[in-house]
Amino acid sequence: xxxxxxxxxxxxxxxxxxxxxxxxxxxxxxxxxxxxxxxxxxxxxxxxxxxxxxxxxxxxxxxxxxxxxxxxxxxxxxxxxxxxxxxxxxxxxxxxxxxxxxxxxxxxxxxxxxxxxxxxxxxxxxxxxxxxxxxxxxxxxxxxxxxxxxxxxxxxxxxxxxxxxxxxxxxxxxxxxxxxxxxxxxxxxxxxxxxxxxxxxxxxxxxxxxxxxxxxxxxxxxxxxxxxxxxxxxxxxxxxxxxxxxxxxxxxxxxxxxxxxxxxxxxxxxxxxxxxxxxxxxxxxxxxxxxxxxxxxxxxxxxxxxxxx
Amino acid sequence: xxxxxxxxxxxxxxxxxxxxxxxxxxxxxxxxxxxxxxxxxxxxxxxxxxxxxxxxxxxxxxxxxxxxxxxxxxxxxxxxxxxxxxxxxxxxxxxxxxxxxxxxxxxxxxxxxxxxxxxxxxxxxxxxxxxxxxxxxxxxxxxxxxxxxxxxxxxxxxxxxxxxxxxxxxxxxxxxxxxxxxxxxxxxxxxxxxxxxxxxxxxxxxxxxxxxxxxxxxxxxxxxxxxxxxxxxxxxxxxxxxxxxxxxxxxxxxxxxxxxxxxxxxxxxxxxxxxxxxxxxxxxxxxxxxxxx
Numbered sequence: 001x002x003x004x005x006x007x008x009x010x011x012x013x014x015x016x017x018x019x020x021x022x023x024x025x026x027x028x029x030x031x032x033x034x035x036x037x038x039x040x041x042x043x044x045x046x047x048x049x050x051x052x053x054x055x056x057x058x059x060x061x062x063x064x065x066x067x068x069x070x071x072x073x074x075x076x077x078x079x080x081x082x083x084x085x086x087x088x089x090x091x092x093x094x095x096x097x098x099x100x101x102x103x104x105x106x107x108x109x110x111x112x113x114x115x116x117x118x119x120x121x122x123x124x125x126x127x128x129x130x131x132x133x134x135x136x137x138x139x140x141x142x143x144x145x146x147x148x149x150x151x152x153x154x155x156x157x158x159x160x161x162x163x164x165x166x167x168x169x170x171x172x173x174x175x176x177x178x179x180x181x182x183x184x185x186x187x188x189x190x191x192x193x194x195x196x197x198x199x200x201x202x203x204x205x206x207x208x209x210x211x212x213x214x215x216x217x218x219x220x221x222x223x224x225x226x227x228x229x230x231x232x233x234x235x236x237x238x239x240x241x242x243x244x245x246x247x248x249x250x251x252x253x254x255x256x257x258x259x260x261x262x263x264x265x266x267x268x269x270x271x272x273x274x275x276x277x278x279x280x281x282x283x284x285x286x287x288x289x290x291x292x293x294x295x296x297x298x299x300x301x302x303x304x305x306x307x308x309x
Numbered sequence: 310x311x312x313x314x315x316x317x318x319x320x321x322x323x324x325x326x327x328x329x330x331x332x333x334x335x336x337x338x339x340x341x342x343x344x345x346x347x348x349x350x351x352x353x354x355x356x357x358x359x360x361x362x363x364x365x366x367x368x369x370x371x372x373x374x375x376x377x378x379x380x381x382x383x384x385x386x387x388x389x390x391x392x393x394x395x396x397x398x399x400x401x402x403x404x405x406x407x408x409x410x411x412x413x414x415x416x417x418x419x420x421x422x423x424x425x426x427x428x429x430x431x432x433x434x435x436x437x438x439x440x441x442x443x444x445x446x447x448x449x450x451x452x453x454x455x456x457x458x459x460x461x462x463x464x465x466x467x468x469x470x471x472x473x474x475x476x477x478x479x480x481x482x483x484x485x486x487x488x489x490x491x492x493x494x495x496x497x498x499x500x501x502x503x504x505x506x507x508x509x510x511x512x513x514x515x516x517x518x519x520x521x522x523x524x525x526x527x528x529x530x531x532x533x534x535x536x537x538x539x540x541x542x543x544x545x546x547x548x549x550x551x552x553x554x555x556x557x558x559x560x561x562x563x564x565x566x567x568x569x570x571x572x573x574x575x576x577x578x579x580x581x582x583x584x585x586x587x588x589x590x591x592x593x594x595x596x597x598x599x600x601x602x
Contacts, residue, residue, distance in 0.1 A: 130318030145333035156336035211317035240421035291419035
């Protein structure tokens with residue numbers, strides 16, 4: 001249409017008469033657009049390069065790693081580093097690979113996610129619908145906790161857990177994850193519940209629902225989307241945690257990230273980079289899996305956790 | 310009887326209240342009180358005033374840690390914001406394969422800091438890493454020995470961190486860009502404003518809440534940085550990439566110097582408050598005031 005306006009009537013007639021091939025207009029591929037695609041491709045290569053290096057290094061044997069370019073594809077595929085990283089690599093004095101760490105991480109992550117999400121949902125519900133005087137003061141205090149560096153709280157918390165007799169145990173690390181997950185999760189749930197129509201709650205009240213009944217029969221059935229977001233946030237967060245697992249989980253429950261670091265940073269012996277990279281991939285498989293299957297939800301979780309943080 | 314009507318709610322919120330008071334408030338008080346003592350291996354209440362702080366500020370290592378956190382904080386924040394915003398703008402141009410690119414830019418964010426650190430440690434390995442690749446391709450002059458270079462090691466940490474965090478900023482900014490009214494774009498194109506100018510001078514100021522949120526979240530994360538550096542450089546070479554968080558952890562768990570660790574952690578806490586206070590003031594006080602008018 002733009003062209004028609006600029007051309008004079010005579011020209012238009014000329015154009016119409018000259019039987020131009022019709023069909024969709026060719027896409028504009030200006031210099032600017034080509035430049036844009038080039039830039040975005042360079043960025044994509046930068047972001048993908050470490051993943052690529054990780055995967056191909058894990059598929060080479062040590063001779064090839066020493067001799068060849070880090071970016072070259074392996075000449076011969078060798079898979080021995082994978083089972084080694086999984087069940088034989090040494091973390092300090094024990095050589096059982098990442099396997100125990102994997103199961104420890106599951107033992108830590110599953111109950112931590114359930115407890116923290118459940119507790120935070122109740123918090124959010126109470127804050128959104130059953131406000132009492134002072135509730136928001138404590139909520140503010142709790143939110144403040146989200147920004148305190150862990151280093152300030154690690155040692156006193158260790159003392160508290162010691163006094164409770166759960167330091168260096170599974171319940172101990174679960175409690176720690178519940179505590180540190182609470183501020184952001186409570187915020188997410190409160191915001192979600194506050195956006196629900198209040199009339200719904202009023203109707204349930206008139207029908208005689210109490211605190212527990214309304215939560216069980218009205219609120220929980222409507223909480224699916226926000227619960228998915230919260231679970232994704234917590235699963236990736238707890239699986240990727242290093243510091244808390246290192247301090248609070250104890251030697252018997254060390255999560256995968258801690259064991260991975262031990263395997264790679266082992267000082268004695270020859271460094272086996274292919275085993276290191278296999279171990280690194282194995283450790284990031286769970287969060288990557290969550291990320292790839294959840295896509296949109298993951299993004300939503302980030303936005304929910306971030307906006308109005 | 311409002312007190313009794315909400316008794317269930319009070320009971321439900323009891324865990325949150327107890328945790329807020331004992332952990333969040335209690336731990337800060339505990340750390341502060343013991344930062345005034347000369348505790349070594351175990352916490353003892355033997356007050357020495359602000360000695361620990363004085364000693365802390367005389368430590369060369371602490372100076373390096375503070376300097377590093379400033380470099381890291383500055384480069385990482387700016388890097389994430391610039392790259393994140395650029396990527397968001399590019400993805401917003403109705404490009405082909407938008408969701409593919411979005412997936413590529415965001416996947417590092419799903420990874421653990423430890424994984425990020427270890428991968429980059431391998432990529433930047435001075436013997437076998439990218440430097441070697443470039444030499445093999447005939448670029449003999451190419452140098453990438455950052456991990457073993459005292460002055461540059463902290464920038465290697467920055468690169469790894471930006472690689473992981475830029476996608477997060479991109480998602481935030483993209484959400485903001487998608488929320489901008491079509492009419493604004495129409496009026497800008499009628500006025501004939503160049504696209505890059507519209508983005509820089511019209512759209513970016515409109516995204517201010519997103520930018521502020523991103524900065525606050527990044528800055529709060531900067532102070533905490535620990536696992537990434539532990540995995541990537543272990544604080545080395547020497548102690549060239551040590552950070553306040555590492556200084557605290559070292560004094561707690563390997564040097565048995567509790568008083569120092571408490572003092573350093575309190576300084577960390579105060580700096581976070583200094584970053585957050587203006588933002589919280591703006592967010593919760595000024596905004597309400599203007600909203601009321």
